[in-house]
Amino acid sequence: MTIKEHMIRASHYATWFLGSRFPKAIPLVFVVAYPRSGTTWVAHLVADYLQLPFPILSLLPVGFPAVVKGHDRVWKSYPRGIYVLRDGRDALVSIYWRVSPRQRRAPSRFAKEANTGDSIAAFVERQLTARKPFSSPVNWDKHVRSYFEVKNPNVVLVRYEDLLRDGETTLAKAMAELTGEEADLGRVRDAIKKFSFERQTGRPAGVEDRSAWYRKGQAGDWVNLFTREAAEIFDRYCGDTLIAAGYEADHSWVESFRDQSREPAQTTVPLGTGGNTGAARFSHPQGPVDGK
Numbered sequence: 001m002t003i004k005e006h007m008i009r010a011s012h013y014a015t016w017f018l019g020s021r022f023p024k025a026i027p028l029v030f031v032v033a034y035p036r037s038g039t040t041w042v043a044h045l046v047a048d049y050l051q052l053p054f055p056i057l058s059l060l061p062v063g064f065p066a067v068v069k070g071h072d073r074v075w076k077s078y079p080r081g082i083y084v085l086r087d088g089r090d091a092l093v094s095i096y097w098r099v100s101p102r103q104r105r106a107p108s109r110f111a112k113e114a115n116t117g118d119s120i121a122a123f124v125e126r127q128l129t130a131r132k133p134f135s136s137p138v139n140w141d142k143h144v145r146s147y148f149e150v151k152n153p154n155v156v157l158v159r160y161e162d163l164l165r166d167g168e169t170t171l172a173k174a175m176a177e178l179t180g181e182e183a184d185l186g187r188v189r190d191a192i193k194k195f196s197f198e199r200q201t202g203r204p205a206g207v208e209d210r211s212a213w214y215r216k217g218q219a220g221d222w223v224n225l226f227t228r229e230a231a232e233i234f235d236r237y238c239g240d241t242l243i244a245a246g247y248e249a250d251h252s253w254v255e256s257f258r259d260q261s262r263e264p265a266q267t268t269v270p271l272g273t274g275g276n277t278g279a280a281r282f283s284h285p286q287g288p289v290d291g292k
Helices: 003-021 039-050 088-099 108-114 120-129 140-150 160-165 167-179 185-194 197-201 228-244 252-256
Strands: 028-033 066-070 081-085 155-159
Touching: 003 028, 003 066, 028 039, 039 066, 039 081, 039 160, 039 167, 039 185, 081 140, 088 120, 088 140, 088 228, 120 140, 120 228, 140 155, 140 228, 155 160, 155 167, 160 167, 167 185, 228 252
Parallel strands: 028 066, 028 081, 081 155
Antiparallel strands: none
8 A cells, every 4th residue: 555545544544533432523424335335426415415525535534524434334433424225236246347357447456455357256255255355344244234233323324226216305315314404405406416427427327437436327237247156145145134125025036037147138127126125124223124
């Protein structure tokens, strides 16, 4: 790591410590998620709505009211925050393309750290079994469970898929829960429009650019890259959490999965068919989580 990277990492840890321990002096809003789950997008939306700065890659600890984001797990010490939940299969595919050696703009150290090789199945297994997965303290299963098991009432759940499907309603609901006040719908609409995929990238959602930070802006794209082996590996390590979070009704999705690498690629699975099906089975501070 370079000196600058060390400073950014140290600044992040210091910010997290100070914001958690001294919330009245440094009122931060923590936006956390497993990597490639929409963390940056949601942080921009929240900061714009709350009219707070959103410092990115700060070299010094943030000591003023702001929105901060990271891939840390959920802790009871967070005074105010958002947890962004995304289907782990989609998140892993997004990480894969971000660090794949076949993506020429990817920093080589990232590809080496993630150890992608050419196999999506091998990459999925490494991300789910490594002691230190790429860009995350834990794998997707443990990360998601940290939200549901810690039950911090100050941390609001936002589903990536819900934001894609109905951004205004989803953001308005989240901001009302976060602030304890009725959401300002004008500010909600402005934020959603300002940080839409098309506005940020110049591309309609679904048009892929594997070299870009915002790659495709769709849910369900995992079906176009996962193999049957990758599906079995994911189900082995994360299947119960995938079901409990409401993304599948049971483990039969693996048996019915068709290997897209050997068949013509199909369109992205519509939300509600291959995505948010089944009721979540985690207990939750605001009641059962059903993706609504």
